[in-house]
């Protein structure tokens with residue numbers, strides 16, 4: 001007992017000295033993650049009951065307060081200045097200094113800024129994350145679009161007697177927003193949310209490996225003729241994955257084609273993101289037959305997780321109708337493990353359920369879904385631990 005207490009005390013001291021040494025910044029991403037996950041588990045395993053309850057009941061404050069920091073440009077100002085006093089930050093953001101002090105007190109207590117002395121605040125890794133494209137887009141997008149649906153989840157489940165949510169026309173989304181519009185239709189009518197949604201699609205996996213890091217696409221999926229479609233990104237948003245492919249393999253032979261809803265393709269055509277040159281953009285509804293025939297790779301990233309099984313079968317059958325013998329479907333999605341699924345994955349699973357009556361899937365779920373669409377899995381390449389993201393290569397039986 002005494003030795004465990006001594007070990008724990010020594011560990012706490014070592015953590016304190018590591019934090020104050022500045023040495024953490026020299027660690028690579030893998031080591032930082034290992035440490036972060038270990039600390040997270042330790043934190044939860046040692047949390048006192050009162051702290052747990054207060055952390056959870058006040059958790060709905062964190063996202064709105066993050067939005068205040070984003071909208072006032074407080075995080076941006078601190079990132080630019082590296083460190084600043086309360087009054088300097090209040091002046092830079094036009095926030096009442098008394099309110100600013102209270103906000104900063106909250107942010108430092110949640111590790112969102114550092115406070116090296118009584119009246120000095122310093123940027124840290126969390127402040128920088130809030131200034132990244134993901135922070136600037138994800139924070140307002142989640143608060144405006146997903147949170148009302150999240151809040152309706154308990155009432156919805158109570159009313160449906162805790163049945164699994166599988167009907168895209170009847171899920172907490174509609175109750176939370178008091179709307180009859182499906183989520184993509186609702187977002188389409190709100191240009192600010194549409195802008196955040198698209199930026200979030202571009203940035204939500206920033207800092208993680210991508211499928212092109214583990215697959216030599218040019219070697220695996222080459223075509224001979226410049227006119228042959230080599231990569232069709234179905235529901236590819238602004239085309240960031242097409243651009244990544246072009247940048248990774250500048251000499252890749254064949255057409256790279258982005259497909260998405262009309263309003264998204266309009267944005268791509270009028271305001272393309274950098275690097276889109278040479279990529280084709282096509283409006284296409286994936287609930288209709290695929291117009292590009294015989295492509296080498298039909299790629300769907302985070303598409304099927306937006307839809308319940310019966311709708312995914314429709315989408316997949318539409319791809320299948322265009323495939324020739326060399327065509328492959330590349331599904332870029334999570335394959336959830338049966339045990340110990342990562343937190344970034346489980347929260348997305350329930351977010352998909354709440355907004356779309358959809359889900360993240362395990363290997364058994366994928367086998368069952370693809371079987372219903374007349375497809376089999378040829379191979380699965382896993383490329384992230386944080387979310388168990390994989391490329392599932394599927395072909396007709």
Ligand SMILES: C[S@@+](CC[C@H](N)C(=O)[O-])C[C@H]1O[C@@H](n2cnc3c(N)ncnc32)[C@H](O)[C@@H]1O
Nearest residue numbers: 201235236237260261264284285286287301302
């Ligand atoms: C979750 S996002 C994924 C975007 C992109 N594949 C990625 O991984 O970043 C879903 C995408 O599907 C598109 N989408 C939704 N319904 C569609 C439909 N019926 N036909 C084509 N695209 C659709 C959306 O506009 C959005 O870009």
